[in-house]
Amino acid sequence: xxxxxxxxxxxxxxxxxxxxxxxxxxxxxxxxxxxxxxxxxxxxxxxxxxxxxxxxxxxxxxxxxxxxxxxxxxxxxxxxxxxxxxxxxxxxxxxxxxxxxxxxxxxxxxxxxxxxxxxxxxxxxxxxxxxxxxxxxxxxxxxxxxxxxxxx
Amino acid sequence: xxxxxxxxxxxxxxxxxxxxxxxxxxxxxxxxxxxxxxxxxxxxxxxxxxxxxxxxxxxxxxxxxxxxxxxxxxxxxxxxxxxxxxxxxxxxxxxxxxxxxxxxxxxxxxxxxxxxxxxxxxxxxxxxxxxxxxxxxxxxxxxxxxxxxxxxxxxxxxxxxxxxxxxxxxxxxxxxxxxxxxxxxxxxxxxxxxxxxxxxxxxxxxxxxxxxxxxxxxxxxxxxxxxxxxxxxxxxxxxxxxxxxxxxxxxxxxxxxxxxxxxxxxxxxxxxxxxxxxxxxxxxxxxxxxxxxxxxxxxxxxxxxxxxxxxxxxxxxxxxxxxxxxxxxxxxxxxxxxxxxxxxxxxxxxxxxxxxxxxxxxxxxxxxxxxxxxxxxxxxxxxxxxxxxxxxxxxxxxxxxxxxxxxxxxxxxxxxxxxxxxxxxxxxxxxxxxxxxxxxxxxxxxxxxxxxxxxxxxxxxxxxxxxxxxxxxxxxxxxxxxxxxxxxxxxxxxxxxxxxxxxxxxxxxxxxx
Amino acid sequence: xxxxxxxxxxxxxxxxxxxxxxxxxxxxxxxxxxxxxxxxxxxxxxxxxxxxxxxxxxxxxxxxxxxxxxxxxxxxxxxxxxxxxxxxxxxxxxxxxxxxxxxxxxxxxxxxxxxxxxxxxxxxxxxxxxxxxxxxxxxxxxxxxxxxxxxxxxxxxxxxxxxxxxxxxxxxxxxxxxxxxxxxxxxxxxxxxxxx
Numbered sequence: 001x002x003x004x005x006x007x008x009x010x011x012x013x014x015x016x017x018x019x020x021x022x023x024x025x026x027x028x029x030x031x032x033x034x035x036x037x038x039x040x041x042x043x044x045x046x047x048x049x050x051x052x053x054x055x056x057x058x059x060x061x062x063x064x065x066x067x068x069x070x071x072x073x074x075x076x077x078x079x080x081x082x083x084x085x086x087x088x089x090x091x092x093x094x095x096x097x098x099x100x101x102x103x104x105x106x107x108x109x110x111x112x113x114x115x116x117x118x119x120x121x122x123x124x125x126x127x128x129x130x131x132x133x134x135x136x137x138x139x140x141x142x143x144x145x146x147x148x149x150x151x152x
Numbered sequence: 153x154x155x156x157x158x159x160x161x162x163x164x165x166x167x168x169x170x171x172x173x174x175x176x177x178x179x180x181x182x183x184x185x186x187x188x189x190x191x192x193x194x195x196x197x198x199x200x201x202x203x204x205x206x207x208x209x210x211x212x213x214x215x216x217x218x219x220x221x222x223x224x225x226x227x228x229x230x231x232x233x234x235x236x237x238x239x240x241x242x243x244x245x246x247x248x249x250x251x252x253x254x255x256x257x258x259x260x261x262x263x264x265x266x267x268x269x270x271x272x273x274x275x276x277x278x279x280x281x282x283x284x285x286x287x288x289x290x291x292x293x294x295x296x297x298x299x300x301x302x303x304x305x306x307x308x309x310x311x312x313x314x315x316x317x318x319x320x321x322x323x324x325x326x327x328x329x330x331x332x333x334x335x336x337x338x339x340x341x342x343x344x345x346x347x348x349x350x351x352x353x354x355x356x357x358x359x360x361x362x363x364x365x366x367x368x369x370x371x372x373x374x375x376x377x378x379x380x381x382x383x384x385x386x387x388x389x390x391x392x393x394x395x396x397x398x399x400x401x402x403x404x405x406x407x408x409x410x411x412x413x414x415x416x417x418x419x420x421x422x423x424x425x426x427x428x429x430x431x432x433x434x435x436x437x438x439x440x441x442x443x444x445x446x447x448x449x450x451x452x453x454x455x456x457x458x459x460x461x462x463x464x465x466x467x468x469x470x471x472x473x474x475x476x477x478x479x480x481x482x483x484x485x486x487x488x489x490x491x492x493x494x495x496x497x498x499x500x501x502x503x504x505x506x507x508x509x510x511x512x513x514x515x516x517x518x519x520x521x522x523x524x525x526x527x528x529x530x531x532x533x534x535x536x537x538x539x540x541x542x543x544x545x546x547x548x549x550x551x552x553x554x555x556x557x558x559x560x561x562x563x564x565x566x567x568x569x570x571x572x573x574x575x576x577x578x579x580x581x582x583x584x585x586x587x588x589x590x591x592x593x594x595x596x597x598x599x600x601x602x603x604x605x606x607x608x609x610x611x612x613x614x615x616x617x618x619x620x621x622x623x624x625x626x627x628x629x630x631x632x633x634x635x636x637x638x639x640x641x642x643x644x645x646x647x648x649x650x651x652x653x654x655x656x657x658x659x660x661x662x663x664x665x
Numbered sequence: 666x667x668x669x670x671x672x673x674x675x676x677x678x679x680x681x682x683x684x685x686x687x688x689x690x691x692x693x694x695x696x697x698x699x700x701x702x703x704x705x706x707x708x709x710x711x712x713x714x715x716x717x718x719x720x721x722x723x724x725x726x727x728x729x730x731x732x733x734x735x736x737x738x739x740x741x742x743x744x745x746x747x748x749x750x751x752x753x754x755x756x757x758x759x760x761x762x763x764x765x766x767x768x769x770x771x772x773x774x775x776x777x778x779x780x781x782x783x784x785x786x787x788x789x790x791x792x793x794x795x796x797x798x799x800x801x802x803x804x805x806x807x808x809x810x811x812x813x814x815x816x817x818x819x820x821x822x823x824x825x826x827x828x829x830x831x832x833x834x835x836x837x838x839x840x841x842x843x844x845x846x847x848x849x850x851x852x853x854x855x856x857x858x859x860x861x
Contacts, residue, residue, distance in 0.1 A: 003683045020757045031827030064830040090814035104849040117234050123226050141418035143525040146518035
């Protein structure tokens with residue numbers, strides 16, 4: 001009988017822990033009163049634009065970015081240009097860091113961030129696109145499907 | 153029909169070549185704005201950042217001029233950056249060390265041998281004469297030559313090689329950044345729309361900055377792409393057009409010779425004719441536009457080890473023929489089958505026979521350019537499955553080919569079977585790829601004098617303030633550019649244009665206030 | 666007769682075993698919740714004692730958080746991989762993930778590929794409260810940096826915090842703690858290509 005109690009006891013503790021954990025699957029944090037600085041575009045206009053120009057990048061989507069997060073403040077969406085490298089790299093570190101992170105592609109000398117032809121001179125926007133499917137710049141001249149998956 | 157007769161029929165009158173294209177870009181009178189206000193003013197503007205443009209710009213900057221290089225693409229370096237850049241050079245240290253006797257005349261003669269008498273012999277000689285100076289120009293600015301080669305068509309060994317275009321262009325650009333930063337500016341994504349003339353002299357450019365080449369619709373980029381903001385940039389001394397060839401411009405290639413639309417190209421995606429058409433609209437004479445140069449992902453001499461069949465599983469050409477005959481036959485066959493390229497198959501013995509194992513390996517690793525990938529299969533059935541053939545049809549083609557090999561005579565196409573060194577289609581594994589000739593160079597372009605000045609077709613005289621260099625020019629090579637002769641061309645006219653534009657008397661230009 | 670004897674024998678044994686287990690249980694309980702043990706089992710040396718953690722320990726040791734800094738300071742695995750906002754959360758998560766990992770270890774179900782794929786769920790096992798327990802300036806809005814974008818992004822984080830669109834530290838700092846090498850170490854290029 002006692003043995004049974006003990007086993008049950010252990011199971012109980014574990015399941016309480018699991019249950020508790022399950023209930024609080026995500027860490028709960030308190031709301032803050034921090035607000036983002038106002039932009040030329042109203043919040044409603046921003047969410048409207050977000051619908052017109054949806055992000056195709058899962059990671060960026062998860063972060064819930066607004067247009068202005070990457071593009072900076074603007075008045076007319078028509079005047080918005082593709083991002084320059086330095087704009088991407090404010091969050092993504094520097095070119096070398098990106099090349100190191102993707103160095104698993106080095107194996108075949110085909111890491112586009114440190115490639116044979118272009119080294120660190122390709123624009124991010126040559127492949128990575130936010131609002132259209134990304135492309136593989138190398139595919140302009142090469143059969144890349146053998147060495148690379150789709151561009152994130 | 154061989155290539156030569158083809159060209160002759162394609163462009164019966166060589167002088168009509170320019171006209172045939174100017175019909176696409178109607179002749180317009182030069183803009184005679186007498187007092188354009190410029191956003192920026194430089195001494196010299198160079199259009200294009202490949203080898204010719206870079207050379208010209210560095211030379212001009214070293215003469216003390218304020219130089220701007222503009223390139224429409226998202227990356228500087230043009231096609232040169234992604235080319236092999238073998239440099240055929242007379243009087244290199246490598247030649248001296250080996251005691252090789254060579255003269256510019258001999259090199260020019262070699263170049264003329266394959267020109268089929270097209271083009272201007274004087275330009276070839278100018279190119280050959282400048283090679284020694286260009287060799288030292290490169291070496292003194294950080295380019296290191298790793299190999300010395302004897303290449304096909306050259307009567308002596310004279311090609312030096314730095315390891316590829318990146319190993320030439322990158323050191324030059326780095327040199328410019330480090331030593332000429334105060335005088336030389338390089339600007340990418342800047343497209344030239346027009347030339348500003350003042351009293352008949354070219355004094356500036358209308359450009360668009362922040363131009364994004366349309367990779368999604370490259371064929372219509374010149375016509376439809378409206379990106380960028382317009383700016384007027386003045387050039388007090390002159391403008392050098394080193395804007396490259398038009399290998400990727402299937403519209404122009406197709407207009408010159410219908411069948412060329414079937415070619416592949418892995419030149420710079422921006423290698424199109426927009427700038428040349430603009431120059432022609434101002435009257436610049438263009439020559440030899442019908443000429444082209446075909447190549448394959450694998451060396452032509454290694455095609456012979458295999459069998460080429462069309463999508464119906466039939467052979468159609470002697471695989472041991474010459475580059476252009478095979479190329480033109482493939483293009484015609486491709487056209488017959490709605491653009492579907494023929495299949496090239498080797499067995500293991502054939503693969504072992506390759507002269508150039510490195511290029512074979514590149515093909516196996518899928519690094520040999522667009523549609524340059526070779527695949528390996530254990531059985532012919534797998535080959536058939538992968539390339540969409542009926543296995544029985546493929547087997548029949550293979551059997552017939554092997555039988556012909558055994559008989560020793562190729563009744564159909566006259567392939568010389570005595571040279572096959574055991575290559576047949578018997579020994580697994582098999583290697584196969586679709587084979588399309590690539591257009592790798594366009595010998596045609598704007599006509600220049602040996603002083604690199606552009607010629608006005610209307611007056612027959614040179615334009616004041618307009619120079620051209622590199623693949624943008626025509627008439628240097630004639631029908632077939634000799635291997636390793638594009639670098640000396642870019643170098644020679646890069647240096648000459650750089651010198652001559654520097655020697656121009658500056659004009660006074662107005663800045664926007 | 667025989668039967669009876671066995672039963673008696675068993676009964677004696679059972680009491681003994683029960684007693685032993687009970688003692689063990691109580692000891693475990695005390696031990697488990699004693700600060701020392703909690704600390705000891707949160708050390709990277711403890712986590713790294715299982716071979717499947719090799720990759721993680723190796724990349725961690727090359728990271729700023731793993732001692733590759735000027736002063737040699739080290740954060741422990743548990744500092745980031747367990748919530749630090751309440752003791753109960755901490756313990757519950759510890760029991761759950763510990764149990765899972767031990768089970769995985771003995772079931773031999775470990776695979777680096779699974780870990781590779783699981784990187785996209787990193788917000789579930791890298792706790793912002795852990796980061797903030799050291800980097801407090803981020804949470805109290807006193808962050809000082811020359812990088813305007815960094816300031817902007819951390820303001821962004823705070824503005825979303827606690828809301829439905831909340832993001833976590835690891836949402837952006839995707840390679841924190843492992844020197845940006847984890848992805849490379851976990852993945853085999855050939856396998857990566859086969860995935861498609």
